[in-house]
Every structure is written in structure tokens, then in C-alpha cells.
Amino acid sequence: MTATTPSVLLATFDLLPDGEPDGALLVEALAERGVEARWVCWDDPAVDWAVADLVAVRSTWDYHRRLPEFLAWARRVEAGTRLLNGSDVFAWNADKGYLIELADAVPVVPTALLADTELAPGLRDALGRWGTVVVKPRTGAGGVGLVVASRTDDPALAGLLAGPWIAQPLVESVRTAGESSVFVLEGEPVAQVDKVAAGEEVRVHPKYGGSSRAVALDPVRADVAREAVRSAAALRGGDLAYARVDLMQWEGQWSLSELELIEPGLYLDVVPDLAGSFADLLADLLARRAERG
Structure with a gap:
């Protein structure tokens, strides 16, 4: 990346080194707007994040398995450059609580917290309120570890991952x-x-x-x-x-x-035009930064 061209690093993880599906569209859209961009793995020690004008977390789809490490990385990155949304938001959003x-501001699917040590009573209360419930880790992604249960001895509960969890009614x-x-x-x-x-x-x-x-x-x-x-x-x-x-x-x-708010897939394979919309966002942010000097 050159000193005169605005630069963006798009953070992904090692199983998707080229980024999210159709991620090349995002790199191309940024190039059309005069911005250099490339996909890099968030945990690659060879990456100098501070050389980028912006860092956008995109397909870091292992963060939930390595949350403390991921958040520590985010804090280091934002100490040297701008990290979109930022580590405090990431930490808050990583917990589905x-x-x-x-819920006080917008309609929300009803949610109850289930602690490791109080799974049985918490689950009984949720089942009493809603009947069949969905239980999933408070920190998780991609539906991994999601269980649908209709009673406390439901065999499906054997599929629970480590807690804590949230419980919600099954939304038919x-x-x-x-x-x-x-x-x-x-x-x-x-x-x-x-x-x-x-x-x-x-x-x-x-x-x-x-x-x-x-x-x-x-x-x-x-x-x-x-x-x-x-x-x-x-x-x-x-x-x-x-x-x-x-x-x-x-x-x-x-x-x-x-x-x-951390790494939502853009569904570029379904809505390719989102590459241009996201590139516009980054280009506008870079332009404002340049105006401020």
C-alpha cells in the first residue's frame, strides 16, 4: 500500500483467507473508488495494522471460539488506527444478553439468560413461559450449539455447548x-x-x-x-x-x-450491490479523515 493512496485492511480468518463469499467484489469496489484494500487474517502476526487508514472486521468467523484473544487483538488495532465499530462494541455485541x-427501545424476541449453575430452574421457567424454547450460547455464531427443547429432559439438550446461554421462544x-x-x-x-x-x-x-x-x-x-x-x-x-x-x-x-455489529456477512453472493454500498461507506469515512488532516 502506498503513502498517497487511502488503504483499508479487511479482517478475515485463516479458513477464509480470501474473505467472505464473493469478497473480491469488495476489493474491486474499493479500487474503483481509489482505495487500496486487501484481505488479511486477524491473527496473522506479520500484519502491520497501523499502516492502514481503516480496518474493517469482515469474516472473522472464529471470533466466538477465541473471544478474549480476539478482543485483545481489536484493542491493539484501534490503538494504532481506526477500527470500525471498535473493541468496546465488539465486547458488548459478543454477549447476546x-x-x-x-428490549426497552425496540421489539425484541423475548430473551432469558441461563447461567451455568442454574440451567435446570432457568429452563423450567422459560418452558413455563413459552412452551418449546430455543437455547443457544450467549457467545456464538452461525447457529452452532443451538438446541430446540420442549422439556427439561429433552434429549436434544445433550447437544448444548458450554454455557452460559440464552433461551427464547421457538418462533414458528x-x-x-x-x-x-x-x-x-x-x-x-x-x-x-x-x-x-x-x-x-x-x-x-x-x-x-x-x-x-x-x-x-x-x-x-x-x-x-x-x-x-x-x-x-x-x-x-x-x-x-x-x-x-x-x-x-x-x-x-x-x-x-x-x-x-462484529462481523456480519454481507451476502455478496446474494446482493452483490452491497459491495458498492460498503465501499462507499469506507471511501466516505476515509475522505472525512483526510479533510480533518
Whole structure:
């Protein structure tokens, strides 16, 4: 990277050295805007992060297995350059307990915390409130370790990963209306992907048979997504450059199921135009930084 050309490092992990699916589109879109960019693994000791004008965490999809190390890395990076969203936001967003904090501001799929030492009573309470429940790690990604249970001795609970966990009601509409992901850049919704689970599955990811398609941005879902990001930014005391807001229908309204502020996939293989939108965001941030000197 040259001294005169704005530069961006896109953080990924070692199983995806070339970044998220169709990640080359993002590098190309940034080049068209006069920005040099390349994919680098977040834990590569040879990378000098301080040479970049911006660092954007993209497909670091092992962070949940190595959270203390990942957060320590994020703090080191932002000590030398700008890290989008930043380590404090990452630490907050890595614990799905944030859903309870946001429930006062936006519709949220009901969420209960389950502690390691109180799994049985916590689970009994959740089952009493909602019937069948979804249990998943408070720090997790990609639906790994998600269990659907209808009683405390449900054999499915043998699949639980290490706690603590959250419990939520099983949202049956994920198999019909599905889940919507709204992409929010600098506070404004820019695109939407609708996802549907396959068969009796509740996870919408393709590896579980789910399907995704780009759709026109729905104003109702866009409003919920916008408010979710605004509320999260207010809680964290700063701006959020990017977010993916996952929504499900619960009791007749679109409700927040997860807010992805660390490494949300852009679904570039489904919405290739998002590469340009994300590149515009980075180019604008770099231009503002240059104006400030």
C-alpha cells in the first residue's frame, strides 16, 4: 500500500483467507473508488495494522471460539488506527444478553439468560413461559450449539455447548415468513435479504438447508432496523458504521432476533450491490479523515 493512496485492511480468518463469499467484489469496489484494500487474517502476526487508514472486521468467523484473544487483538488495532465499530462494541455485541438491554427501545424476541449453575430452574421457567424454547450460547455464531427443547429432559439438550446461554421462544414463523436481515450503513438501511429455514429446521443458514434471496427494502422492517441500531449506538455512546439487523415475526410484529455489529456477512453472493454500498461507506469515512488532516 502506498503513502498517497487511502488503504483499508479487511479482517478475515485463516479458513477464509480470501474473505467472505464473493469478497473480491469488495476489493474491486474499493479500487474503483481509489482505495487500496486487501484481505488479511486477524491473527496473522506479520500484519502491520497501523499502516492502514481503516480496518474493517469482515469474516472473522472464529471470533466466538477465541473471544478474549480476539478482543485483545481489536484493542491493539484501534490503538494504532481506526477500527470500525471498535473493541468496546465488539465486547458488548459478543454477549447476546444485549437483547435484553435493547428490549426497552425496540421489539425484541423475548430473551432469558441461563447461567451455568442454574440451567435446570432457568429452563423450567422459560418452558413455563413459552412452551418449546430455543437455547443457544450467549457467545456464538452461525447457529452452532443451538438446541430446540420442549422439556427439561429433552434429549436434544445433550447437544448444548458450554454455557452460559440464552433461551427464547421457538418462533414458528421462521419456517413460513422466515427471517429478514436488514443491512444498515451509517444508520440508514440500504438492503434486505429474506431467509427461510428448511423443513423442521429453525436455522436459516444454507449449511442447514436454508435459502436466502434479495428483496426490496420493506419500510416497516427498515424502521425497526434503524431504531435498533440507533438505540445500540446510544447505549454504547458512539456511532456504528455498519450493522446487520436480523428480524423475525413475533406476536404480529417484526422483532429483533439478533444485531450483528462484529462481523456480519454481507451476502455478496446474494446482493452483490452491497459491495458498492460498503465501499462507499469506507471511501466516505476515509475522505472525512483526510479533510480533518
